[in-house]
Amino acid sequence: MDAALIDRERTAERLLAASAKHSFDPDTELDWEAPFEEGKWFWPPELVSLYDTPLWHRMPLEQQIELSRHEVASLCSIGVWFETILMQLLLRHTYDQEPTSAHVAYALTEIADECRHSKMFARAVTKMGTPTYRPSRLDHTLGRAMKTVSTTPGSFTGTLLAEEILDWMQRLTFPDERVQPFIAGVARIHVVEESRHIRYAREELRRQMRTAPRWEIALTRLSGGQAARVIARALISPQVYASVGLDPAEAVAAARNSPHRREVLRQSAKRLMDFFDEVGMFHGPAERLWRASGLLG
Template sequence: MTTLTEADALDGLRDALGLLKDREQVAERLLASSAKHSFDPDKELDWDAPFEEGKWFWPPELVSLYDTPMWRRMSEEQRILLSQHEAAALASLGIWFELILMQLLVRHIYDKAATSAHVRYALTEIEDECRHSKMFARVISRGGTPWYPVGRAHQNLGRLFKTISTTPGSFTATLLGEEVLDWMQRLTFPDERVQPLIRGVTRIHVVEEARHVRYAREELRRQMVTAPKWSQEFTRVTSGEFARVFS
């Protein structure tokens, strides 16, 4: 894929949102933000602090059974325990998704100029995702819950997707996954009913994922404008299926 410059945008390359932004300028801004606002979860979070009695592991309104007849029959202790297991399940899903995302990013930059800011930011994002996956794994272990892997069918679907996905399809899938989790986590980290460790994990993830979403949005716009028709159609079909699976 040809790298586009601001001159290309000024020559009329646009989508429904307007002129495309310069790829290198976007990456430079994201690199500067990463330098100021990146976190080491092993040092930032208090992993040894005991869980606080009576606090949730996920906002109750986001728990699957919330306000159902079964929920109303459950004790408060059972509800909190369910929130803990569902938080672990979401963390497990996050690890699976981020492993796919890292491989998609590597594929994206494989044949691009390694000295470009665009590639350097992609490598920075991969660093972020490595830390996030380790953080999610550690919070599962800290809570003493099982790891909840996705089913075999979804494992195989993910393996296929990360192998054959088009570049615009990769960034569409990134946004589908990141935006859903981001919405839930933005409700979680300021919620004082939730365990401090969980709030800390979600705060770190929200701050760093905001950059990933920006990178994916800008690149998806560029890819969909420049991709051939077959790639655009293939992206629409596969992205719809990915959204169905992820939901």
């Protein structure tokens, strides 16, 4: 076994050990029967898409909090969509791998984590009493195409895009005492378990970007830029605005033109964009796609 494969196995063994010690069952870890607390946010207000816009300042506090509830429901609903794609990408990755390896064992462990997360997100949407916010028909179709044709480095690029942006936001959420304790609990579980997934994906993508053929790396750069655009725009469904009594077109424009919102998205992706730059993701014509996503500073 060469040095790269030995290193990959050691990483997987460490992640398997961490999984054995720090994994959660949301069905028993969270208090699903506890009522939501009056006056508490469902998401830190600074992370709500309309925060500090003129439209935000015209909204009463109750409507702002209600928007935070629907935006978290959108993130949970879209999270199920993301996780479904990621599970399929991981299974495709394991198809040609040695089934007795620690690398494959950890991939299967991660899939089990993602199954629990998807159930947790879906149940949280039900508890919040909101609609299930789905991606647009275009984004749903693009997601289907990605999970079907993605290369291995492309799969791990998409995985990191979906996981690290939400991870940054949730790390601000679970210690915030202004936030509903139930939502903080959901965020805490996801952060702890996703930290392992991020480590696994980063190290594998780094290996892939060193060894994949040129055509595959070029395709990964382009497909990754397109995935970044889709993920950035899919996080918050425009329908959340209608649900709280706002004009969706006006609210979408307010969020799109908000300097604060643009900065939140850039900050949420900064650590990841630095990593992508390090492994050579932004070379050539793909850089324009990445910049169009709003995630690259």
